[in-house]
Structures are given as structure tokens and as C-alpha cells.
Amino acid sequence: MAASKALMLAVGVVVVAGCAVGLSGATDHIVGANRGWNPNINYSSWSANQTFYAGDLISFRYQKGTHNVFKVNETGYDNCTMDGVTGNWTSGKDFIPLPRPGRYFFICGNGFCQSGMKVAITVGIFDLGPEIYPPPAPGADNPSTSASFTAGAWPAAAAVVTALGAAAILVI
Numbered sequence: 001m002a003a004s005k006a007l008m009l010a011v012g013v014v015v016v017a018g019c020a021v022g023l024s025g026a027t028d029h030i031v032g033a034n035r036g037w038n039p040n041i042n043y044s045s046w047s048a049n050q051t052f053y054a055g056d057l058i059s060f061r062y063q064k065g066t067h068n069v070f071k072v073n074e075t076g077y078d079n080c081t082m083d084g085v086t087g088n089w090t091s092g093k094d095f096i097p098l099p100r101p102g103r104y105f106f107i108c109g110n111g112f113c114q115s116g117m118k119v120a121i122t123v124g125i126f127d128l129g130p131e132i133y134p135p136p137a138p139g140a141d142n143p144s145t146s147a148s149f150t151a152g153a154w155p156a157a158a159a160v161v162t163a164l165g166a167a168a169i170l171v172i
């Protein structure tokens, strides 16, 4: 009896943890938004407007065969070279995971880096504090940010926890 209760509790904890992870949500940061990955776009402006957290994705949309994506280090980014290259993508719709906090540098390897096809981002540790209930930006309406998504998700997670708790009490 005690063992089965312990098992049920363990299952509940796993389910709750799974929901929390799923709901807190990895954001897919689409480089350049609807302008995609193309020459003559200021990607510093784009990245300045994004908040990246470990576990998010960055994705590049471009004409396959015309452009590509190389992950380089800061030297490669600054100078449009392959210095520190650790990956390359060519599908035209590349989803690249950002598993760890830190700086990431991506360039186009077909000569278009000189035309601005380079992006540097800073990925932060996921912060449960201010992201759960961000202060409303006065007058601003910013749809589909990671903050607003998370803000909606956590009350749902709390409801799931409450429902599971009630179910567990009924079963026991």
C-alpha cells in the first residue's frame, strides 16, 4: 500500500515536471523575423530586440543554395571568416538549438557576410523570476514574446498541479 502510494506520488511528480518543462516553452527566434536571412538587414537591431534563454532555438529562413549558416567564434564574426567554425547548415530552414548560456555567432558562408549576413546573440540562463509575471509594458502591445507566452503558461501549469493534487487525494 505504502509502495503504491509512493509510486503514484512519483508518477504525479514526473507528470507535473513534464508539464512545467513543456509549458515554459522553448522560443524559436526567427532571424530577421519576416525578412529572414538575407543581405542588407541589420541583424544587430534584430538581436537587440530578442531575449534568448538556454533551451531556445534560433532559426534561419533563406533561399536554399543561395545562402547558408555557419556557427563561428567572435573572430569569425568580426572578420567574416571561418575562425572557430563548429557547425554549418544549408537546408534553407535551419533550426539551431541554443542549449547553453553564452555568446553565439552565426555568419553566411557564401560571401554575403560582408553584406551584413552575420548575427551575434547572447543567451541567458532561464530566469524564473521576472519572466513569470513580467510588468506590463505601458501602452505597448508586443505579441508572441517569450515573456508573454510564459506568463500565460504558468497559471495553466499551476492549474494542472492543483488538478493532479485533487486526483491523488481522491485515489488515495
Ligand SMILES: *[C@@H]1O[C@H](CO)[C@@H](O)[C@H](O)[C@H]1NC(C)=O
Pocket: 045, 046, 048, 049
Ligand atoms: C523592436 O521591436 C519594436 C516593435 O516590434 C520596434 O518598434 C523597434 O524598432 C525594434 N527595435 C529595434 C532595435 O529593432
Ligand SMILES: *[C@@H]1O[C@H](CO)[C@@H](O)[C@H](O)[C@H]1NC(C)=O
Pocket: 042, 043, 044, 045, 048
Ligand atoms: C545596426 O543597428 C545598430 C543599432 O541597433 C547600430 O548600432 C549599428 O550601427 C547598425 N549597423 C549598421 C551596419 O547599420
Ligand SMILES: *[C@@H]1O[C@H](CO)[C@@H](O)[C@H](O)[C@H]1NC(C)=O
Pocket: 074, 075, 078, 079
Ligand atoms: C579580425 O582579424 C584581424 C586580422 O585579420 C585581427 O587582428 C583581429 O583580432 C580580428 N578580430 C578579432 C575580434 O579577433
Ligand SMILES: *[C@@H]1O[C@H](CO)[C@@H](O)[C@H](O)[C@H]1NC(C)=O
Pocket: 073, 074, 075, 076, 083, 084, 085
Ligand atoms: C576563434 O578561433 C580561432 C581558431 O579557430 C582562434 O585563433 C581565435 O582565437 C578564436 N577567437 C576567439 C575570440 O575565441
Ligand SMILES: *[C@@H]1O[C@H](CO)[C@@H](O)[C@H](O)[C@H]1NC(C)=O
Pocket: 085, 087, 088
Ligand atoms: C559542414 O558540416 C559538415 C557536417 O555536417 C562537415 O562535414 C563539413 O566539413 C562542414 N563544412 C565546413 C566548411 O565546415
